[in-house]
Amino acid sequence: MNDRKLKILFSIINSYIIDGEPIGSKSLADEYNMNISPATIRNEMSALEKMGFIEKAHTSSGRLPSDKGYRLFVDYILANELNENIRPNRSDRMISLLDKRYHNASDIVETATKILADLTNLTAVSVTLKNQIKKINNMELIRLSSNQVLLVAVFDNGLILNEIIHLDYEISTDELIFINNVLNDTLVGSDIKNVNENLKKLEDNLLSEYRDLMDNIHRRLEGKSYNDAERDVQIEGLGNIFNFKEYEDLSKAREFIKLFDSKDRVNKIIADRNYNNLYVSIGYENGLDELKDNTIITSYFKVNDEVVGHIGVVGLTRLNYLDVISNIIMISDLLNK
Template structure:
C-alpha cells in the first residue's frame, strides 16, 4: 500500500474511532490537511474499499474500516499511546496494597481496567488445576468442624468447611496437615489429584481415608468454575453500536460464558498484548466487538489473562498501552505475593 493510501486509511480509521460516524472524503479533506482534493481522496477510498480495507454502511455515503482495515491499522499504522504520570501512579498504587491475596488482586485488576478504559474487562485467574500445591491447614469453626484452607504456590486459595474425624483434635489434624504439606509441596494440583499416598509415611497412611477425601475435594470443588472475573459489563451501553438490544444481549451473554472466554485464550495462546478484531475472535456473539488481551505471569510462567471487550472501533492504542502496564504491574505484585 502506498503512502497516500496509508495516510487516508489512518486518518479515516482514527476519525471513525473518535466519532462513530462514517467518514466521507470531504471530512478528511477539511480536517486532516492531506494536501489533496476531496475527489482524489474519494478515488483512493474507492480503491481501499475494493481491496477490502473499507466498508460502506447501508444508509451512509461515508466509509468505515472493515476488520481487515482495523487489522492493518493496528499492525502497521497505529502509534503507541503515551500514558500520563497520574494514570501510571494510579495503576501502581493499586498493586502496592498490603493485601497479598491473589483473589483480591484479580478483582481489583478487573475493576481498575474497566474504570480506566471505559469498556467491560475480564481477568482470568491462574488455573487451579495447573497450580502447584503449597500448603493446607485447618481453622476450627465448631466442635466437630473446621475450615480447610488450601494454597497454591501462585497464591491462589480455596477453602471448605469439613467435618473433623472424632478420633482427631484440631491440633492433631493440623500436625497431620503440616506433614502432608511437607510431603507434597511442589506437586502440581493435577498430579496431586491422582497421587497415591506413600505407605511408608505412617502418619499419612494411617489416615489415608481423610487425605483421599481431601484429594477428592481438590478434584470436585477446586475447579476453575470461578476463574473468570468480569467488571463493567454495562459500559457497553455507552457506545452507539450497541443501541440494538439483541447485540447487547449477545455481548452480555458472552461475558457470562467462561467456556467462550477460554476458547479465545486457547485459540490465541500468544504471550504479551494482542488485539483480536471482529471475526478474528471466532465467537459468533461478539462479531461486532474486538478483544484486547494481555498475559500476566508468576515468575517466568504465564498464568492468566487480562482482557478488554469493546466495539470494533475501540481505542486500540490506549487500551493496549493500559493492558501492557497493568499486566506488568500485576505480574510484579504476584511475584512478591
C-alpha cells in the same frame, strides 16, 4: 501502500472511532487538513475500497473501516507507536492495589479487571487458568497480639492465603516459633491432599494443646485450595457497552451480554488460544458470527515464569486501539511483577 493512502486510511479510522459515522471525501479534507483536494481524496478512497481496507456505508455516501483496515492500523500501532512514553501513568494507588505482597492473588486479578474496565470504558474480562493446587510452597503464623495470629500460606499455583485467626487463649512468640517449625517440616512441600491427615497427626502428638488452632488452619487451607481453584473468570464493565450508540438497539445489546452468560464460553473467547503475548482479534478474525462487530484484545500474566491467566477487553471494532492496548499492557505488566 504509499504514505498518502495510509494517512487517508488512518484518518477514516480515527474519525469512525470517535464519531461512529461514515465519512466522505469533503469532510475528510475539511477535518484533517490534508492539503489535497476532495477529488484526490475521493480517488484514493476508491483505491482503498478496492484494496479492501474501507467499505461503503449502506446509509450514506461515506466510507468506514473494514476489518482489514483495522488490522493494518493495529499492526502499525504495535510496530511503531507503543513505547514507554505513551503508556498511561501508573498511580501509586493502582500499584498498591495490585501488589502481591499485600493481597491475595485471585483478589488482585479481580481488582485488575475492574481497573481495566474503568480505564477503557469497555467490558473487561480475565480468565485465570485452572491450575489446581498441588502443594503448599510456604507457610507462616505471625503474632499480631497475645491472642491473634495471621496465617500466611503460598500455594504452588500462585494463590496466597492471608487470614487472621482469633484464639481463646494467649500465645507467646516462642510458642509460635515452635509451631511454625513443626508446620513447615510437616506441611510445606507436601501434597495438599494430605493436609487433613498431617494436621490430625500433629493434633494428636506434637501440637495437641493447640487443637483449635490446627482446626482453624485446616479450614482455611482447605477452603482456599478448593474454592479459589474455581474462581477462574471475572467480568467487569458490561454496562459500558451503553456508552456506544450502537447498543441503543437493545436486541444488539442483549446479544452482546449473552456472550458472557457462560463461563465456559468466556474461557473459549479469552483464553482458549495458544499465545503468551498481546493478542488482538478483529471482527471475523474471532471466528464467531456473534463477534463479527467486535474486537478482543488480551494479554497474559504469569506466576514463576508460567502463564496462569489472560486479561483483556471485548468491545466494538471501533474502539480506541492505542489507549486500550496501552492500558492492557500496563495492567499485564503490573500483574507480572
